[in-house]
Amino acid sequence: MPHSPLAKKEHSDEGCKSMPKAHQETSIATSQKRFSVLAHAGFVIVGVVNTFLGAMLPTLSTQWRLNDAQAGRLFAAQFSGAMIGSLLSSLLLKRFGYLRTLVAGYTGMSVAIACLGLGTAGSAIVSIFFTGMFFGITIPTTNVLVSEMHPARRAAALNLVNFAWGIGAIAGPPAIVFFSQNGVLLPMLILASVLILVALSLSRCACFTPSESNSTIGRSESSALQAWMTPYAISTGLLIFLYVGTEASSYGWVATYAKRLAAPTQTLWMFAQSIFWAGLLSSRALAPLILRRLSAHKLIVAGLLTATAGLLLVLMGRELAGVTIGVALAGFGLGPVFPTTFALFSQRFGSLVAQMAGVVFVIGNLAAAAFPWAVGLLSDWYGGLRPGFMVPVAGAILMIVLQTAIVAYPRLGWAAKKS
Numbered sequence: 001m002p003h004s005p006l007a008k009k010e011h012s013d014e015g016c017k018s019m020p021k022a023h024q025e026t027s028i029a030t031s032q033k034r035f036s037v038l039a040h041a042g043f044v045i046v047g048v049v050n051t052f053l054g055a056m057l058p059t060l061s062t063q064w065r066l067n068d069a070q071a072g073r074l075f076a077a078q079f080s081g082a083m084i085g086s087l088l089s090s091l092l093l094k095r096f097g098y099l100r101t102l103v104a105g106y107t108g109m110s111v112a113i114a115c116l117g118l119g120t121a122g123s124a125i126v127s128i129f130f131t132g133m134f135f136g137i138t139i140p141t142t143n144v145l146v147s148e149m150h151p152a153r154r155a156a157a158l159n160l161v162n163f164a165w166g167i168g169a170i171a172g173p174p175a176i177v178f179f180s181q182n183g184v185l186l187p188m189l190i191l192a193s194v195l196i197l198v199a200l201s202l203s204r205c206a207c208f209t210p211s212e213s214n215s216t217i218g219r220s221e222s223s224a225l226q227a228w229m230t231p232y233a234i235s236t237g238l239l240i241f242l243y244v245g246t247e248a249s250s251y252g253w254v255a256t257y258a259k260r261l262a263a264p265t266q267t268l269w270m271f272a273q274s275i276f277w278a279g280l281l282s283s284r285a286l287a288p289l290i291l292r293r294l295s296a297h298k299l300i301v302a303g304l305l306t307a308t309a310g311l312l313l314v315l316m317g318r319e320l321a322g323v324t325i326g327v328a329l330a331g332f333g334l335g336p337v338f339p340t341t342f343a344l345f346s347q348r349f350g351s352l353v354a355q356m357a358g359v360v361f362v363i364g365n366l367a368a369a370a371f372p373w374a375v376g377l378l379s380d381w382y383g384g385l386r387p388g389f390m391v392p393v394a395g396a397i398l399m400i401v402l403q404t405a406i407v408a409y410p411r412l413g414w415a416a417k418k419s
Contacts, residue, residue: 035099035205036149040164042106042198043142047168047277048176048191049109049135053078053128054252054273055173058259059180060124068385072376075252077125078132079369083362085136090358092137098145103203105138110195117188132365140361144353147346155296155343156288162339166281173255173273224355232406233356236345237363239402243337245367246395250311250334251276252372254327257385261320269320272327279310279331287336296340297407304403307333308396315389330392337399371395
């Protein structure tokens with residue numbers, strides 16, 4: 001059985017080098033399994049970090065007396081930091097490799113979140129910015145790592161690791177709301193403690209040299225730039241921009257939107273964000289099975305049609321029950337879109353993907369900063385969140401048009417000549 005690309009790389013640990021070949025291969029395989037488990041477990045916590053702001057937004061808006069436009073700036077700060085982190089991720093991967101980059105990402109998130117819990121309203125935006133920057137480093141690194149470890153089944157593997165992310169996204173919001181009833185200090189310190197534990201566990205991985213494990217690092221930066229000039233890369237970048245913006249504006253505001261529709265005695269709004277992530281998580285869990293019958297492109301189109309229907313239900317809903325169904329459908333439809341798109345992108349560009357991944361996530365984080373902010377601005381302008389929710393609806397419709405074009409026109413799609 002052939003080894004994964006990571007298994008073919010040399011390892012600097014002297015204990016591994018001194019082992020007989022058979023024992024060394026066994027040690028490498030064991031280390032890879034441990035590393036993979038930690039990467040997936042860590043991504044659960046990243047899911048919590050990535051989404052906690054939306055869960056806390058109603059509390060923070062009341063506590064700090066924020067209007068919708070001001071609340072939208074918190075998302076802009078978080079994802080502006082994530083955009084910078086995504087830019088840094090390619091440089092860090094090239095210089096330090098997967099392991100040290102992931103350790104730095106988890107350590108930085110831990111410190112930034114602890115500062116958010118210990119800080120004041122005035123310093124919160126800075127802590128949120130740095131939290132975003134460090135998960136901006138961690139998310140692309142994990143996705144590229146998983147793609148490299150499973151070259152024969154990238155789409156399935158990436159859907160599964162993002163399934164792990166979704167577990168955190170589901171469990172995080174209600175837990176954050178519950179523990180923040182007396183302030184943000186307790187949930188933030190708990191989260192910071194778990195993050196530093198993941199960082200310490202990753203740093204103890206043996207027989208694994210991150211700077212050598214990354215088989216995608218080494219080709220010239222000019223090749224990556226040339227790849228980005230292809231129609232396929234440009235159209236995929238635009239699709240990712242629309243996807244991340246649609247997802248972020250949906251989950252970021254859905255709890256606030258549901259709370260405003262709910263009667264004073266209703267508490268279902270607290271779970272609105274978790275319902276979104278439950279839909280997303282279930283579709284990512286099913287994606288590897290669906291991909292046995294549907295092509296990746298058809299799965300993306302089917303997901304986008306479902307998401308659009310769900311978002312229209314949210315937009316038109318007058319009662320909490322209807323909005324809840326729409327939220328679940330929106331999450332279910334959006335679930336497989338990003339990991340499947342990124343898998344196609346990774347398969348297409350092969351050894352250039354590590355250098356290109358940072359730009360992919362910069363594009364996404366730019367959208368994640370802009371779309372929720374636009375929702376807040378429209379809400380303030382028109383005096384309600386319903387007009388603001390036109391932003392994710394428009395994003396979903398545009399994605400259907402773009403993905404249809406990618407499938408229909410070979411120059412944009414997979415059939416184009418590979419770089």
